[in-house]
Amino acid sequence: MATACSHVLLWVRDLHQAVRDYRKLGFKVEYATAERKAQHAHIWFTEGPVVELLTTPRSAKWFKWPIELMAGRGSGRRMIRWSESGEGFCDVAVVTESHAFDRELTALRKAGVPVGRAIGWRRTKPDGQEIHFKFAYPANDSLPFIVSPYDPPQHPRENRHPNGATRLSRVRMGVRAEHREAARRIVGDDPTFVLEPAEMTGVRAIEITGLTADLDPTLLHGAVVLPARPMADPSHVHRSAGQ
Structure with missing residues (x-):
């Protein structure tokens, strides 16, 4: 499939505190919407995947069934899982090539990977710019969407992080044996992903190119963020056409 890693989602209890902490760690962090009511913030690089910090309202569990009706089976359960798992990486998304979104969903379904309906969405940035995109969730809520x-x-032409970070270069993802084939089909050949056998399917850690020192774990809100290192076992890597 012609997909590439879009963003890794990091669930936090207090978005504003998390933004402050990641800025202390030397990252430039931008709110996705007006700061006062924001539930998302981004760590951008000039190209490649993004880190998205997000929180969900305390009342999120009451929206499970309406979300399932809107976005398909598994979507509501996915949102509940984000918060119930506590702080840390809660999900990862892959992005299609331009104008290929619907075609990729059809290909997944034909390959035996159930996927919910496509949802059009828009987001208004703090500067008033309106961003449009679509998303779809696999019925299996632990698989990438x-x-x-x-x-x-939205990638900035220049984006210098004080800590030296230049790119999110690797996503280390644990995958249950029964989920491996579906996960492979979703992530395609993107070399960003490293799929590792695990008892639970989900993001374990990310590696970032350019970091010059280990990061203070007390400020990471449950995330494992490592300086990028050479790939030890190339057989785990899947290559793709990219974004």
């Missing part, structure tokens, strides 16, 4: 490219594109 699928998004379309942002319209308009």
Whole structure:
């Protein structure tokens, strides 16, 4: 499939505190919407995957069934899982090539990977710019979900992080044996993903190129963020066309 890693989701209890802490760690962090009511914030790089910090309202569990009706089986359960698992990486998304979103969903379904309906979404940035995109969730709520490219594109031309970070280069993802084939089909050949046998399917850690020192774990809100290192076993890597 022609997909690439779009963003890794990091669930936090207090978004504003998490933004402050990640800024202390030397990352530039931008709120996705107006700061006062924001539930999402991003750590951007000039290209490649993004880290998205997010929180969910305490009342999220009451929205499970309406979300399932809107986005398909498994979508409500996915959102509940984000918060019930506590702080840390809660999900990961892959992005399709431009204008290929619907085609990729069809290909997944034909390959035996059930996927919910496509949902159009928009988000208004703090500067008033409106961003449009689509997303779809696999019925298995532990598998990566699928998004379309942002319209308009959002990667900054220049983005210098004080800690030296230049790119999210690797996503280390544990995968249960029965989920492995579906996970492979979703992530395609993207070299960003390293799929590792595990008892639970989900993101274990990310590696970031350019970090010059280990990060204070007390400020990471449950995430495992490591300086990028050479791949020890190339057989785990899947290569793709990229974004």
